[in-house]
Amino acid sequence: MGDGGGTLVPQGEARKGAQLSQSTEAELRKQRVFSAQWSRIQLPLRAYLASFLGNAIAVDDCVQEVAVVVWKKGPWEADPSDFLGYSLRSSSGCVSCFGSA
Secondary structure (H helix, E strand, O other): OOOOOOOOOOHHHHHHHHHHHHHHHHHHHHHHHHHHHHHHHHHHHHHHHHHHHOOHHHHHHHHHHHHHHHHHHOOOOOOHHHHHHHHHHHOHHHHHHHHOO
């Protein structure tokens, strides 16, 4: 409207903006919680993988693979021991793949 009274936002657009804001907040929260959990378990996860693989490059590759799986499917808001357990279980496929090379 050209009366100089400001910008009018259609009701549907306002709802979309609110939903986007909520999803952005949820995504940022997930990033913060996941990062804290991941920081806690990286050393034990690396030690576990190194006990099977022994090769630092293979360990790095597995850690990256596990991070993707845990990010997508893992219990990132769970108790730290559950998060570690899920991460260790998720690494078994990687161990069998890289361990046989």
